[in-house]
Amino acid sequence: MPEFRETTLSNGLRVAAEIDGRGYSAAFGYFVRAGSRDEVDRESGLSHFLEHMMFKGTQRRSAADVNRELDELGGQSNAYTSEEQTVYYATVLPKFQDRLIDLLTDMLSPTLDADEFATERQVILEEIAKYEDQPPFGAFERAMEVHFGPRGLGRRILGTTESIKTMEASTMRDYFHRRYRPENIVLAASGNIDFDALVAQVEQLTETWSQRPTVATPATDSPDTVPDGISLERRIAIPDAQQAYMVGISPGPCSTSDDRYAARALGSIMGDEGGSRLFWELIDSGRAEVATLWPHEFMNEGAWFTYMVCAPKDAKSNCRLMNDIIQGTIDKGIKPEELKQTLSKATAGAIMQSERPSNRLFGIGSRWLTCGEYLSTDDALDCLRSITVEDVENAAKKYLATDVTEIVAVADNSASTT
Amino acid sequence: MPWLRTAALSLNLHAGVHREPSHLGGLSGMVCEMIQRGAGQYSSRDLVAAQDNLGIDRNSGVSTAFVSFGAAMPSESLEAAISIYADIARNPHLPQEQLDDARMMAVQELRAMEDEPTHRVMRRLRELHYGERLGRSNYGTETGIQDITQEDVRDFYQNNYHATGGILSVAGKVDAAQVIEWAEAAFGDWRTGNLEDLPSPAGVCKYEHFESASSQTHIGFAFDAVPYSHSEYFKLRAGMGILSDGMSSRLFDRVREKRGLCYTVTASCHSLKNGGGVFGYAGTTPERAQETLDVTLHEIENLLDDLESSELERWKVRIESGLIMEQESSASRASSMASDFYQLGRPMTTVELENLIESLTLDDIRDYWSANPPKDYRIVTLGPNPLTIPESSESTAV
Numbered sequence: 109m110p111e112f113r114e115t116t117l118s119n120g121l122r123v124a125a126e127i128d129g130r131g132y133s134a135a136f137g138y139f140v141r142a143g144s145r146d147e148v149d150r151e152s153g154l155s156h157f158l159e160h161m162m163f164k165g166t167q168r169r170s171a172a173d174v175n176r177e178l179d180e181l182g183g184q185s186n187a188y189t190s191e192e193q194t195v196y197y198a199t200v201l202p203k204f205q206d207r208l209i210d211l212l213t214d215m216l217s218p219t220l221d222a223d224e225f226a227t228e229r230q231v232i233l234e235e236i237a238k239y240e241d242q243p244p245f246g247a248f249e250r251a252m253e254v255h256f257g258p259r260g261l262g263r264r265i266l267g268t269t270e271s272i273k274t275m276e277a278s279t280m281r282d283y284f285h286r287r288y289r290p291e292n293i294v295l296a297a298s299g300n301i302d303f304d305a306l307v308a309q310v311e312q313l314t315e316t317w318s319q320r321p322t323v324a325t326p327a328t329d330s331p332d333t334v335p336d337g338i339s340l341e342r343r344i345a346i347p348d349a350q351q352a353y354m355v356g357i358s359p360g361p362c363s364t365s366d367d368r369y370a371a372r373a374l375g376s377i378m379g380d381e382g383g384s385r386l387f388w389e390l391i392d393s394g395r396a397e398v399a400t401l402w403p404h405e406f407m408n409e410g411a412w413f414t415y416m417v418c419a420p421k422d423a424k425s426n427c428r429l430m431n432d433i434i435q436g437t438i439d440k441g442i443k444p445e446e447l448k449q450t451l452s453k454a455t456a457g458a459i460m461q462s463e464r465p466s467n468r469l470f471g472i473g474s475r476w477l478t479c480g481e482y483l484s485t486d487d488a489l490d491c492l493r494s495i496t497v498e499d500v501e502n503a504a505k506k507y508l509a510t511d512v513t514e515i516v517a518v519a520d521n522s523a524s525t526t
Numbered sequence: 527m528p529w530l531r532t533a534a535l536s537l538n539l540h541a542g543v544h545r546e547p548s549h550l551g552g553l554s555g556m557v558c559e560m561i562q563r564g565a566g567q568y569s570s571r572d573l574v575a576a577q578d579n580l581g582i583d584r585n586s587g588v589s590t591a592f593v594s595f596g597a598a599m600p601s602e603s604l605e606a607a608i609s610i611y612a613d614i615a616r617n618p619h620l621p622q623e624q625l626d627d628a629r630m631m632a633v634q635e636l637r638a639m640e641d642e643p644t645h646r647v648m649r650r651l652r653e654l655h656y657g658e659r660l661g662r663s664n665y666g667t668e669t670g671i672q673d674i675t676q677e678d679v680r681d682f683y684q685n686n687y688h689a690t691g692g693i694l695s696v697a698g699k700v701d702a703a704q705v706i707e708w709a710e711a712a713f714g715d716w717r718t719g720n721l722e723d724l725p726s727p728a729g730v731c732k733y734e735h736f737e738s739a740s741s742q743t744h745i746g747f748a749f750d751a752v753p754y755s756h757s758e759y760f761k762l763r764a765g766m767g768i769l770s771d772g773m774s775s776r777l778f779d780r781v782r783e784k785r786g787l788c789y790t791v792t793a794s795c796h797s798l799k800n801g802g803g804v805f806g807y808a809g810t811t812p813e814r815a816q817e818t819l820d821v822t823l824h825e826i827e828n829l830l831d832d833l834e835s836s837e838l839e840r841w842k843v844r845i846e847s848g849l850i851m852e853q854e855s856s857a858s859r860a861s862s863m864a865s866d867f868y869q870l871g872r873p874m875t876t877v878e879l880e881n882l883i884e885s886l887t888l889d890d891i892r893d894y895w896s897a898n899p900p901k902d903y904r905i906v907t908l909g910p911n912p913l914t915i916p917e918s919s920e921s922t923a924v
Contacts, residue, residue: 130529133851163773171783175773179840182847185773201847230786237741237811238789243641347739350637382584383574392570394630397638417638449578456581456600460532464854 112482113303117311119318120291124476125306126468126484131299133183134205135465137197138216139294139473142287144263145191148326149335150274153267154283156189157232157275162196163187164224166214171224177211184466191252191261192407193477199466202300206309213313216288225277232272239266244353244417245346245517250339251357251413255513258338259329261406268337285323290314296473299465344517351397352420353517354427358510360403360410361503364479368405369491370499371412371507375402376450377442377500378434383449385433390416396426401434403507407478412507420518434508441501454492458485527856533698534598534856536864537611540721541593541686543664552632552666553674554588557682559628560620562586566613570624573610580606583857588664590798591724591868593687598857601699605708608694612712615687622676632671639665643738644807647746647906650734654904655748655803657728688719695864695873698856727801731902735912743815743909745808747823749900751795753802754869759795761894764886765829766795766804767841774840776825781808787818793826799869804900812910819905819913826900833888845883849876 110128117123142155165171178185178198185198196215200208240246249264256262267275295310297303334340361367378385379400390399396418404411414434418426461467462485475481483491546553563570577584580603586595595614597607639645653661694713696705729750752758770777770793781791793806806826810818852858853876863873905915 132853133847172774172779175779175783176836176840179772179774180843182843183851199851201850227784227786231782231789234742234787234810235789238809240741241643241744241809243638350640351634383571383578388571391631392627394627394632394634397634418634419637445575449575452581453578456603457583459581459600460583460598463530463532464851 110484112484114476114482115307117290117307117314119314120289121310121314121317122294122476123297123307123310124294124472124482125297125301125303126472126482127301127303128298128465129300131465132201133199133465134202134297134299134301135197135199135469136205136208136212136295136297136301137195137469137473138212139296139477140194140288141192141292141477142194142283143190143192144265145260146287147263147283149259149329150271151279151283151326152263152271152335153232153265154275154280155194155287156265156267157228157272158280158284159187159189159194159196160228160232161220161225161280162215162218164228165219165221166217167219168214169211174211174215177207181208181211189265191263191265193474195470195473197469199299199469202302205302205306209306209309210313213310218284220277220281220284222277225280229272229275232266233269236266236269236272243349243351243517244355244415245344245349247344247353247355247515247517248413250342250344251355251513251515252411253338254340254342254515255357255411256409257331258335258340259331261409264338268335270337271335282323285320286325289320290317294473294477296469296476298468298472342513342515344515345520346517347520349517349519351417352423354414354416354423355515356414356512358412358507358512360412360507361405362408362410363405364408365405365410367499367503367506368403370495370503371403373447373450373454373495374442374500374503374507376454377446378437380450380453385437386430389429389433390426395422395429399426399430412510414512423516423518437504438508441504442497444497447495447497447500451492451495455489458488458492527698527853527859530699530854530856531600532598532856533601533604533696533700534596534860535604535607535611536693536695536860537595537615538592538693538864538868539615539687540591540691541682542588542591543662544590544659544724545682545686545722546662546666546670548659549670550666550674550678551662551670552636553670553678553682554593555664555666556628556632556671556674557679558586558588558593559631560625560679561614561618561683561687563621563624563628564619566617568610568613570621573614576610577607582607590660594864596857596861604696604698604700604705608708608712616713616716618683620676620679620683625674625676625679629671629674632666633668636665636668636671643740643742643744643908644809646736647744647908648805648807650736651746651748651805651904651906654732654734654906655727655729655805656798656801657725657730659725660727660798660801661729685719689713689716690718691721693864693867695860695867697859697863724798724800727798729904731904733905733915734907736906736908738908738910740909741811742809743812743907743911743913745810745815745819745822745913746806746906747819748803748805748904749902751802751804751898753799754795754797755799756802758894759797760882760886761890762898763795764838764841765891765895766793767844768833768837768891769793769826769829770806771841772844776829777822780825781818781821785817785821787814787821791818791822797869815907815909816913819915823903823916830892830895833891835888838886838888838891842883842886846880849880852876
């Protein structure tokens with residue numbers, strides 16, 4: 109059985125690890141409380157831009173050194189930014205633990221070189237342009253902006269073309285010092301790792317992190333304004349789009365809510381690809397390409413998404429059908445065999461996921477960062493087994509019966525509305 | 527793989543896209559869908575319930591040569607899973623009343639792909655590279671899908687779903703002797719049939735541009751290369767690793783990191799049994815698209831100029847780490863074995879592959895790339911304006 113160990117270093121940095129000496133690999137990740145919800149308007153997109161800059165050199169390494177060394181250690185490494193955190197991670201063979209930790213830890217003290225900053229700005233602008241061309245053409249970002257408002261949880265992760273073009277390196281430096289403080293960071297590890305060596309090495313490497321200058325929290329933006337480059341229109345016109353893309357958003361359980369397992373089971377019964385209420389009515393029949401729903405948990409709030417993709421001419425009738433299925437579930441509940449099927453699937457999924465340390469890492473790190481809590485695979489399986497039909501029906505009444513904010517991305521000339 | 531808790535299977539039958547009549551593009555995919563709409567004792571819904579209750583994480587789809595079914599699960603479900611997949615392959619109901627539903631599903635997928643500029647570029651590039659028949663899309667054509675009849679579905683099933691040349695691979699926490707017994711019981715008395723060789727590659731060196739008011743110009747390019755089964759393949763692959771595997775690879779470093787020209791730039795090997803190619807993609811805003819194409823092709827053509835052994839060593843560590851970590855996934859191992867079995871006629875062991883990778887030298891890369899320099903590009907772009915392309919490619923706008 110894997111063993112869980114954790115500690116807090118003298119500078120406040122927390123370390124959490126699920127150790128299994130039988131693993132072929134070891135996964136490590138720095139989880140930082142720095143996401144788009146922590147930004148103000150003039151910082152929009154900074155968490156993500158900063159994530160890119162972490163690969164751009166330190167006092168000890170040039171940008172090319174960082175990328176070269178990551179490759180020399182084999183395995184898989186990358187980083188991502190969400191509304192609530194930025195994560196830097198890698199999975200390597202256990203023999204590379206020391207070298208990888210030295211590198212990842214060093215990366216978290218970037219020089220933020222001005223030339224590299226200017227070049228990387230172009231890459232970010234390309235990333236924004238790339239997503240503008242891809243379905244569903246920003247409909248999820250728009251849904252978050254309208255539902256939560258364009259700040260806080262509703263602030264888009266990549267920022268806008270306007271905010272990135274005008275971003276200054278000094279703003280990034282201040283943001284870095286504000287968010288990348290040891291008490292805001294968890295180092296998580298899973299698989300075949302040497303925990304004691306890990307703690308000793310990181311204690312020494314991060315000794316100076318507590319001396320980072322303190323920076324004043326910036327003034328909040330006026331809620332009466334809309335940030336540059338943001339629109340709150342609920343219809344997004346896309347030239348030449350063949351399909352209509354419809355996103356709905358309403359409140360859901362947060363990451364500490366007792367309802368969250370029942371809500372996930374409800375999402376699976378209603379929206380799973382390959383066998384769920386929406387699948388059989390809308391996908392299996394060829395009415396829609398996508399018809400699904402799911403809860404998304406944030407730290408202290410939650411969202412419930414619905415998503416449908418179909419021909420513009422069928423959008424109205426399909427949305428009506430989807431709403432009927434949702435209302436039918438609220439009114440009449442679910443069948444015991446539906447819950448059994450969903451839980452069998454979820455149980456097998458958890459077991460399969462547990463085989464790769466790289467899969468376990470994200471749950472361990474995020475949970476420890478946001479809740480200071482550890483859930484083993486067996487704990488998660490126990491939570492699944494304890495879900496009752498009544499729990500799921502209560503979740504349906506609580507979360508599905510609320511007002512939904514709807515966003516449509518569709519060709520300019522299309523007549524479809526929902 | 528006794529250290530795992532799971533098992534996985536990969537079932538591959540010679541019922542892929544190349545067996546479709548040319549006027550019925552999409553037929554192989556429709557048949558793959560139809561055989562899963564009820565089989566043996568199971569209705570369409572029963573089948574899904576049975577698979578879910580066994581905890582089977584599954585996928586299915588068609589490629590040029592094959593229809594493939596992948597399933598990963600807790601190991602105790604394997605015997606039942608093999609039996610269910612035997613029913614799907616051998617005893618499908620092919621319910622006529624569901625044909626139009628399956629047809630609409632195929633049309634939905636095809637339309638969704640039309641909204642993906644990257645997919646449009648790469649789909650057309652594949653046709654240019656391999657020719658109409660070998661390079662045709664897995665998603666078919668709208669007219670092909672509309673014209674498919676119940677009889678077409680039955681005929682395609684009858685002619686192409688049989689044991690001959692089929693590959694079932696299993697990996698994970700299993701007893702091999704027992705798996706063979708289960709497979710024998712499930713598939714041992716299945717009928718045989720005829721196999722047809724893949725058509726020969728018939729690519730043309732050409733440039734095509736799709737005009738679109740997109741935010742980026744999407745650039746796809748391809749050139750000839752040896753397939754996986756060729757004795758020189760890993761010399762090609764090592765060169766491609768130096769070009770495009772990892773964050774210190776040349777395309778990532780010199781196109782993205784040093785110049786900031788794009789977010790995505792990538793190139794990789796693709797293999798069919800009788801032909802192969804290198805396929806690449808870069809997406810960039812229109813004003814920088816020409817420079818992106820020029821720099822990318824320059825890097826590919828000048829791979830040999832300043833080769834360093836450290837580049838080869840980094841690629842080796844990446845591949846070897848990947849091979850070791852593959853031991854953590856039954857699904858990944860089952861799929862590699864099936865692919866080896868088809869391409870080479872036998873699965874390669876991890877040790878054999880490690881030795882082969884370890885033995886590669888810079889001279890091997892120089893030999894292959896000097897004898898087979900990239901040329902005769904097939905290039906497809908999508909964006910507001912066409913690009914100027916290398917002289918050897920004939921240009922058309924569509």
